Amino acid sequence: MTGISRRSFFIGSAVAGVSTLTSAGRVFSLDAALESLYGPAPGIAKLNANENPYGPSPAALKAMMKASAHGAYYVRESAQRLREMIAERHGLTTDHVVLSSGSSGVLTYLALASSQQGAILAPDLFWDTTSLMGVRNGSNGIMRLPKSASLAIDLQAMETALNADISMVHVTNPNNPTGMVLDSDELRAFCSRASEKCTVLVDEAYNELTDDPAASTMIPLVKAGKNVAVARTFSKIYGLAGMRVGYMIAKPELLEKVKQYGLGDYGLNQAGVAAAVASYNDEAFLAFSKTKIIEAREMVSEAIRRNGLTALPSETNFMFVNLGSTNADSFRAAMADRNVLIRGIYRDYNHWSRVSMGKLEDVQMYVDALPAALEAAS
Ligand SMILES: Cc1ncc(COP(=O)(O)O)c(C=O)c1O
Structure with a gap:
């Protein structure tokens, strides 16, 4: 870079706008391109991916600027800090927390591990991207329940369908695309019983948006030592979908299965982790x-x-x-x-x-x- 330091280039570009030369020698305005390169073009209402466009929060933006200046270094201490914050909130240890690039990472790894053991039992309609990915290379598929009239997840039907071929139950609460939340007591009772027979995965990507997040989370079952894994993400209410940070909370033995497939902290990025740390307690x-x-x-x-x-x-x-x-x-x-x-x-x-x-x-x-x-x- 000629004439200006890397640091002033970075700060200047963040506040003033940048032009650069393409390989063909044309001047390319990053300012103009930014408008639609990183999000919807002006005038487009993007209402198709459950993002929170009010994010990142001001605190997250500040933290990302700082962390990006240290982007030369692999992630280490900051990820440990995030695990500590998460563990502390739930009265768990850092061995109960695995981070990944979005919760899609941990969700896929668990599906991969489970599909080696048996089929995944799920409702007819749920956010199935990661379980589909998990079963793609295995001989065990996803067993879906029949549609329910109300489109709610029928926990009773799920329990009845549980058999020795099932290695994992996949529940999304609130569910996507329905948006509906399950009754907390019924879900807790279901998870307790089902986890005696197989792993129970509860995807809580939207937990913070529910009317009573503390009542609807199944994380206390992890603390009670049950065979239950809970996935959470910074992509939804935290407004950090593009920063790719998510996590799974489960007992360490279960997380060992998940870790087999993941890259650990090597799969994380400084700016994303910094944004997550800055946002986690930003009430x-x-x-x-x-x-x-x-x-x-x-x-x-x-x-x-x-x-x-x-x-x-x-x-x-x-x-x-x-x-x-x-x-x-x-x-x-x-x-x-x-x-x-x-x-x-x-x-x-x-x-x-x-x-x-x-x-x-x-x-x-x-x-x-x-x-x-x-x-x-x-
Ligand atoms: C229910 C649910 N879980 C998980 C995800 C994955 O999100 P991410 O990988 O960004 O954490 C999504 C994304 O839309 C979702 O709807």
Whole structure:
């Protein structure tokens, strides 16, 4: 780098904007490219990945700037600090915590380990990306329960379906894409009994968004020594999806299976871990985000009611809307034509549409586009 130090380049680029030369010798404005390289282009309401666009928090941004200046070094102490913070909150040891690049990492590793032993039992509809990845190379697949009428996870049916071929039960609470939360007492009782027969995985990616996060978490079962693993992430309420930090809490023997497949701290990055440390206890930012998400849910609820539709009760930052006779893929296309990005059909749930709660102005775009998009898609 000529003329300026690396440090002033970094600070300058963060505040003032940068142009650089491409290999073809053309001037390329990073400022302009940044707009759509790292997130949605201006004017696009991105409501399709359950992100929290109010993040990163100011504290996380500051920590990332600092950590990035030390990006020459592999992650070590900062990851240990994060494990300590997590363990301390739950009265566990750092041996009960494994970090990974997003919770997708730990979720996939556990699915890989479990599918060596047997099948994974799961509801018909859940966030199945990592379990599908886990069973891809094994001979044991995912055993799905039949659809339930309410689209809630039927714990009784799950317990009845448990047999010697099952190595792991996969529960997502709140579930994605439904947004529904299970009754805490029923889930706790189910996890206790099921964990006598196999590993129980509870994916709590959206726990902090529920009405009562402390009551709905299954982490106390880990403390009680049960064969239960809980996955959490900094991608959702913490607003750090692009920084890739997640973790699993379980007893050390179970985490040994997970660690076989992961890269440990080698798979982490300084800025992400720094942002997670800075955000973990940032109650003001978390409360702010939750308030905005609840406000957005009210806007969507009101809009769908006005348009004669219903949605499942959500305790998350997304809603699963029943479109009646409208096809969810056609509706997604009609929304995209109006610069609103949402999800299309899941499995054979042809008339259900998931929308994430973004910034209120983006949610307003969804609300405004709803009548015309419904008409166009019908
Ligand atoms: C239920 C659930 N679990 C886990 C994840 C994975 O997120 P990440 O890998 O960013 O932690 C997602 C992402 O949407 C999710 O919906």
